[in-house]
Amino acid sequence: MKSKLLIGIMLTLVVGYGLFEARRIIAGPEVTIVSPADGAAVAGPTLTVRGTAKNVSFFTINDSPAFTDPSGNFSYTLSPAPGYTVVTVASIDRFGRRAAKSIALTVLDYCPV
Numbered sequence: 566m567k568s569k570l571l572i573g574i575m576l577t578l579v580v581g582y583g584l585f586e587a588r589r590i591i592a593g594p595e596v597t598i599v600s601p602a603d604g605a606a607v608a609g610p611t612l613t614v615r616g617t618a619k620n621v622s623f624f625t626i627n628d629s630p631a632f633t634d635p636s637g638n639f640s641y642t643l644s645p646a647p648g649y650t651v652v653t654v655a656s657i658d659r660f661g662r663r664a665a666k667s668i669a670l671t672v673l674d675y676c677p678v
Contacts, residue, residue: 594656594664595619601670608673613642614652616666621656628653647674 584591598616601607618624619637626641631654633639643652650672655665 592620593660593662594621594658596621596654596656596664596666598652598654598666598668601668603668604670605668606671606673611642611644612650612652612670612672613640614654614668615640616654618654618656620658621664622659623657625655626652628655645670645672647672 596616596618598614600615601612614626616639617637618633618639621633621637624631624633624639626639627643631639631641639654645652648671650670651667652670653665653667655663657663
């Protein structure tokens with residue numbers, strides 16, 4: 566009786582620990598854009614998009630391959646044309662699940678002095 570109870574407890578611990586370690590795989594990819602804010606008006610010749618991407622194996626910004634640091638942070642600089650611009654950050658995990666975030670920006674006409 567005691568050995569069955571001990572085996573049951575051990576099995577529960579092993580399965581519980583396995584599920585705990587697999588939580589990121591189960592959750593799928595996550596993408597967050599930190600700056601600039603959605604709907605912002607920006608001026609200047611360049612725009613830097615910053616954020617985080619977790620649990621990704623392939624990562625793109627406006628359909629161009631991009632990279633993250635070991636912590637999952639990214640920083641991408643682009644030169645959008647003046648007017649309305651949409652920046653899309655997308656990721657795919659190793660199981661083919663997708664996550665994407667988009668922000669809409671108004672790029673003001675920039676004229677250096």
